[in-house]
Amino acid sequence: MVCSDSVSPSSPSSQITPTPNSQTATVIVSPCAACKILRRRCVDKCVLAPYFPPSEPLKFTIAHRVFGASNIIKFLQELPESQRTDAVSSMVYEANARLRDPVYGCAGAICQLQKQVNELQAQLAKAQAELVNMKCQQTSLWALIRMEMDHSPPSNTSSKSQSPEHPNSLSNYDCFIDDNNLEGSLWEPLWT
Structure with a gap:
């Protein structure tokens, strides 16, 4: 033109x-x-x-x-x-x-995306709750292991020689059980 x-x-x-x-x-x-x-x-x-x-x-x-x-x-x-x-x-x-989408247009797309966001937030909250639960179980398990170690009699394997880097280790000491000191159900070792 x-x-x-x-x-x-x-x-x-x-x-x-x-x-x-x-x-x-x-x-x-x-x-x-x-x-x-x-x-x-x-x-x-x-x-x-x-x-x-x-x-x-x-x-x-x-x-x-x-x-x-x-x-x-x-x-x-x-x-x-x-x-x-x-x-x-x-x-x-x-x-x-x-x-x-002649009925909903953009509102339908927005609604669908909002629904997807809500579902993902619920999945995230569930995963976070499971993570907290697992951490609590791990803490409880460690507490039980420590209680067992504190209240159980020492085994014969603890009389092995101790390295000089670990002076607080029990392996350098001989462990004796005093029969006169059996008041409770737990044995208390005497360290000499």
Whole structure:
């Protein structure tokens, strides 16, 4: 399409290409994807051109199918320019979600993700509780082993020689049981 009237070279959707035979530049206007799909002329200050480039026609097709062109244009005109890019990507995302799930749209995806988060949090809490339980069992087991070691009579293997690095070890001392000291059911060793 060759247009030379009312289209400035600073338009976001126009391109200047020089012709080989003439000195003047011919302006070739490539309409934005929205105007191409709507089959209308893309004007110099088209609200849709910066957000729906000609290379992405599917983006406008999806948003147009769910929201309609006039609603998209009204919505973009009401917003400041700094927020329009985010608004367009949100509309396209919501339109994609509506096409996949016409009843719930994005809310269905959010609900599904929230359910997944809750399940993972429950699994994490269960794993943490099992870990605490195992640590308690391990502590109890060590306490029982120490109590058994404290209250059991020393075995004959404890009379082996002791190394000089461990002076508190029982292996260097001879252990005798005093028969006169049997008041309780436990034997108390006498160290000599």
